[in-house]
Amino acid sequence: MDKKDIISEVERTIREEGKAIGGLAGQLDMEKAAELVALIGSRKGKVVVSGCGTSAMAARKAVHSLNCVECTAVFLTPSDAVHGGLGVLDKHDILILISKGGNTEELVQLIPACRSKGAVLVGVTEEETSAIGKAADLCLKVKVEREPCRFNMLATASTLAVISLFDAVCIALMQYTEYTKEQFAVIHPKGAVGERLIGKEASHEGYDEGGSVQGN
Incomplete structure (x- = not known):
């Protein structure tokens, strides 16, 4: 495989991934997406997210983004969950299980405890007829x-x-909860973003006078 072939493969992958993301808006049930935003935005408890393998990486990213907009979230390691970690889950919480096939054994075994505790269960999967x-x-x-x-x-x-x-859920949550620039500045004081926020250098485009994100 020469350099030209490597470049071609890299370009092909990027194009295909871009196509996959672009097609998401057309296949996602937007009513359900809106329901998830409202559920998280109005829930009294926290969001607990779990996944295995690559899905765990997506789950961790979701947790970080939710915390960035002050929707308290934690990642629950499946193996730790069934050894006492499920104690973090409360009846006011939302448990989100991310599984491509929807039958990941380590995640399916968390369902009974979720039901027993009375938390809301959300599944993110390719297969709606799967166990999750x-x-x-x-x-x-x-x-x-x-x-x-x-x-x-x-x-x-x-x-x-x-x-x-x-990412889309978190950005919609900023609208739903009327999240402000000032709130963001408190929890993100460092890095380039912190410098823009604290230094008042952030563009005001897309925000109203109170700092809330404006709608279209």
């Missing part, structure tokens, strides 16, 4: 046409699609 899909109070189907890898196995485009969903 059928058990969930709210199931969001996130499915891509194919993965870029030649075997259509390595979870790449599908993982980015899940991350994109939660």
